[in-house]
Amino acid sequence: MSDAWSFFLFAAFVDNMPLTLFLGLCTFLALSRRTESAIGLGIAMTGVLGVTVPLNHLIYQGLLAPGAWAWAGQPDLDLSYLSLIAFIGVIAATVQLLEMLLDRFFPAIHAAFGVFLPLLTVQCAILAGSLFMVERNYTLGQSAIFGVGSGVGFAVAVIMLSAIRSRLAYADLPAGLRGLGIAFILTGLMSLGFASFAQMAAAP
Amino acid sequence: MTARTAFWTTLTDPLIRQNPVTLQILGICSALAVTTSLATALTMSVSLTVVLTLAAGVISTIRRHIPDTIRLIVQIVIVASLVIVIDQILQAYFAQISRALSVYVGLITTNCLVLGRTEAYARYHPPLPSMVDAFGNGLGYSLVLIVIGAIRELFGRGQLFGHQVLPLADAGGWFTPLSLMLLAPSAFFLLGGLVWAVRSVRTEQVEPPEHTPPLRQEAAE
Numbered sequence: 001m002s003d004a005w006s007f008f009l010f011a012a013f014v015d016n017m018p019l020t021l022f023l024g025l026c027t028f029l030a031l032s033r034r035t036e037s038a039i040g041l042g043i044a045m046t047g048v049l050g051v052t053v054p055l056n057h058l059i060y061q062g063l064l065a066p067g068a069w070a071w072a073g074q075p076d077l078d079l080s081y082l083s084l085i086a087f088i089g090v091i092a093a094t095v096q097l098l099e100m101l102l103d104r105f106f107p108a109i110h111a112a113f114g115v116f117l118p119l120l121t122v123q124c125a126i127l128a129g130s131l132f133m134v135e136r137n138y139t140l141g142q143s144a145i146f147g148v149g150s151g152v153g154f155a156v157a158v159i160m161l162s163a164i165r166s167r168l169a170y171a172d173l174p175a176g177l178r179g180l181g182i183a184f185i186l187t188g189l190m191s192l193g194f195a196s197f198a199q200m201a202a203a204p
Numbered sequence: 205m206t207a208r209t210a211f212w213t214t215l216t217d218p219l220i221r222q223n224p225v226t227l228q229i230l231g232i233c234s235a236l237a238v239t240t241s242l243a244t245a246l247t248m249s250v251s252l253t254v255v256l257t258l259a260a261g262v263i264s265t266i267r268r269h270i271p272d273t274i275r276l277i278v279q280i281v282i283v284a285s286l287v288i289v290i291d292q293i294l295q296a297y298f299a300q301i302s303r304a305l306s307v308y309v310g311l312i313t314t315n316c317l318v319l320g321r322t323e324a325y326a327r328y329h330p331p332l333p334s335m336v337d338a339f340g341n342g343l344g345y346s347l348v349l350i351v352i353g354a355i356r357e358l359f360g361r362g363q364l365f366g367h368q369v370l371p372l373a374d375a376g377g378w379f380t381p382l383s384l385m386l387l388a389p390s391a392f393f394l395l396g397g398l399v400w401a402v403r404s405v406r407t408e409q410v411e412p413p414e415h416t417p418p419l420r421q422e423a424a425e
Contacts, residue, residue: 020388022237026316030229081292084310085284092277121276124233124314131307175410176403180229181396188392195387 004145011149013197017125018157019190020198024125028158029183038162042155046148048120049129052094053147056087056130057140080134087130092121125154157194161186214337218344221406224317225348226399231317236391238308238349242365245353246346247301251294251309253342255286256318260338262286264326279322284313317345352394360385 015021018028024045031037063069064086066078102110120126129150133143164186173182224230231252238248262282263270270278291309294302302309312318321341326334357363362370362379370379384390403410 022233022388022391023311025232025236026229029232081288084288084291084313085281088280088284088313089277092280121280122314122316122319124311124316127314128307128311131310135307174400175407176400177396178410180226181399181403184392184396184399188389188396191389191392195389 004141007142008145008149008152011146012153012156013194014200015150016153016157016194016197017128017150018154019187019194021128023128024123024154025187027120027123028154028161029180029187032158032162032165032183035159035162035166038158039155042151042158044120045123045125045154046151047098048091048095048123048126049151049154050144050148051098052087052091052126053129053133054140054144055094056090057133057138057143059086059090060130060134061140083131083134087127088121091126091130095121125150157190161190164190211333211336214333215340215343218337218340219347223344223348223402224320224341225345225395226402230320231315231345232395233311233315236352236388236395238305239353239356239391240360240386241304241357241363242350242353244301244304245349247294247298248305248308249342249346249349251290252312252315252317252345253339255283255290255312256321256338256342257335258286259283259318260322260326260334261331263322264329264331264334267327275327276319279319280313283318283322287313317341348395348398351398352391355394356385356390360390
């Protein structure tokens with residue numbers, strides 16, 4: 001239990017997607033102007049990552065990994081080069097399915113963050129979640145925790161950034177720094193803060 | 205003559221005036237992660253430019269045959285196939301750099317720059333202009349990557365392309381490497397500074413103030 005919890009904290013804070021791994025920055029910066037959209041994005045990210053990472057784990061281990069076809073008499077078959085296409089297909093399908101389900105059963109939630117859902121298909125952080133799962137050889141349980149954890153980490157980061165950015169209304173910035181420039185520097189400062197989580201993980 | 209000028213502007217516009225990274229907020233993820241050294245930044249730039257140009261060419265050739273409803277999936281599959289080819293080539297001939305780039309080559313698939321350009325330009329234009337536009341955007345992206353990669357490698361290790369440029373203090377020289385330059389935050393600071401620098405010269409890119417002070421609080425008090 002405590003193992004799972006510490007792994008969750010590792011995925012959420014030490015390996016924070018936008019701040020230490022630079023993943024999903026495009027939507028991270030574009031949608032952090034307003035807190036409402038940041039919250040919507042965070043929830044959607046957590047949902048999609050939590051579903052796709054374990055799903056892709058099953059597909060990779062069952063169909064694509066070297067030796068996965070041994071039961072069919074093909075022990076040497078290695079389809080892992082197809083993993084990119086398989087993963088992106090699963091992600092696109094999951095996002096589409098999620099959108100249809102929300103639209104059918106929870107129209108209020110769908111209306112609240114409908115625009116962000118299709119965008120998530122091309123979110124680097126979501127594909128990266130699956131790629132890291134393969135590169136680091138997670139088990140099914142670990143990949144589920146990793147998916148949810150990194151989604152939560154993304155949500156925390158994007159909501160924090162949007163809160164800081166809305167405070168900047170009172171700051172008198174140099175004209176060239178307004179908008180994107182200051183957002184980068186803020187992200188850098190937050191990233192410095194999150195670097196201290198790595199120290200915490202290193203300590204026993 | 206006018207056609208040639210149009211090509212030229214399509215090619216040079218994305219370099220600074222419409223730079224994909226500093227103005228359009230596209231493709232930032234990979235721009236920051238691979239810039240700890242000049243060699244990886246250069247490899248990434250070349251891979252991305254190749255994928256982008258080829259994808260734009262293919263998609264614009266079949267643009268009349270892609271049904272609108274499933275166009276995203278079709279585009280992603282085309283891009284993903286190209287990325288797999290590049291990834292295999294890198295693994296075969298540049299194994300060391302391929303390891304340094306880790307998952308980021310695969311992430312070209314979801315690089316917003318690729319999909320952004322195919323979605324915004326290649327879908328409506330014939331192959332040749334699309335490829336020119338894609339190539340120009342690839343160059344604009346490469347420019348940012350190479351500048352940041354060069355700064356980070358120079359000040360982080362005192363090297364350029366792995367050659368010692370500034371003599372290190374440990375080896376009897378005078379330069380003490382700034383290890384912060386190799387960590388994540390410095391990339392954000394450098395890119396923020398770069399955006400500031402570009403916008404100081406090109407003042408038309410300056411964004412209008414984001415927020416007007418909220419009136420709601422006044423009413424509450």
